[in-house]
Amino acid sequence: LITFFYFSPACSLATHIALEEAGIAFSPVRVDPRNKPSELLTLNPRGTVPTLAVDGRPLTENVAILDYLDGLAPSSALLPTEPFARARCVSFLSWCATSVHIAFRQFARPGYFSPDTGAHAGISEAGRLAFGEALRQIDERLEGNPYVMGDAFTAADAYPMVFCQWAQLRNVSLSALRNLEAFRGRMLERPAVRRALQREGSPMLAQD
Numbered sequence: 001l002i003t004f005f006y007f008s009p010a011c012s013l014a015t016h017i018a019l020e021e022a023g024i025a026f027s028p029v030r031v032d033p034r035n036k037p038s039e040l041l042t043l044n045p046r047g048t049v050p051t052l053a054v055d056g057r058p059l060t061e062n063v064a065i066l067d068y069l070d071g072l073a074p075s076s077a078l079l080p081t082e083p084f085a086r087a088r089c090v091s092f093l094s095w096c097a098t099s100v101h102i103a104f105r106q107f108a109r110p111g112y113f114s115p116d117t118g119a120h121a122g123i124s125e126a127g128r129l130a131f132g133e134a135l136r137q138i139d140e141r142l143e144g145n146p147y148v149m150g151d152a153f154t155a156a157d158a159y160p161m162v163f164c165q166w167a168q169l170r171n172v173s174l175s176a177l178r179n180l181e182a183f184r185g186r187m188l189e190r191p192a193v194r195r196a197l198q199r200e201g202s203p204m205l206a207q208d
């Protein structure tokens with residue numbers, strides 16, 4: 001039995017998309033980030049989402065969760081099986097989690113980086129630029145490819161949807177990034193992606 005803790009808008013959307021794409025049965029629990037339930041904090045004292053409870057055992061971090069889901073449902077091909085392609089897929093996901101996500105955090109939540117409120121505007125602006133540059137790199141990677149790893153959907157496509165959602169909410173325009181914009185549209189046509197976005201009440205569905 002898999003329980004999935006998430007909130008919206010958050011990076012837990014990456015796991016949410018993968019759960020739906022893989023057709024894995026799960027029980028979703030939406031949490032209030034300002035009032036996290038003890039059920040979540042007991043499993044994961046950091047209180048972050050995504051958190052899975054797998055038969056009561058906690059699993060955190062998108063990259064690890066996506067790898068676990070691939071192992072659980074190998075026929076869903078969330079990760080490529082060829083070793084080098086698989087490593088490249090995990091490499092992209094790690095960059096999303098450790099660099100792109102953190103650039104956005106710097107942009108949106110400069111208070112994480114300094115208690116000095118006078119420094120926040122500069123920290124945020126540097127984050128905005130780094131986030132924009134990361135989106136440009138994702139756009140470049142999608143040149144000539146419908147999906148991050150090439151022709152087929154993989155788990156690597158789930159994390160960029162988190163960034164597309166955050167960009168929309170923060171009025172970061174994707175219009176100059178034609179490949180990313182087209183990718184976003186392609187993802188929005190996938191029934192599994194729509195199920196995840198619908199459950200989250202995502203504004204991305206309102207826009208398409």
Ligand SMILES: N[C@@H](CCC(=O)N[C@@H](CS)C(=O)NCC(=O)O)C(=O)O
Nearest residue numbers: 010011047048049050061062063097
């Ligand atoms: N590296 C983690 C990031 C987890 C994370 O920081 N999640 C955020 C939401 S995007 C969170 O739960 N923040 C709430 C909090 O820290 O209170 C992953 O990719 O799963």
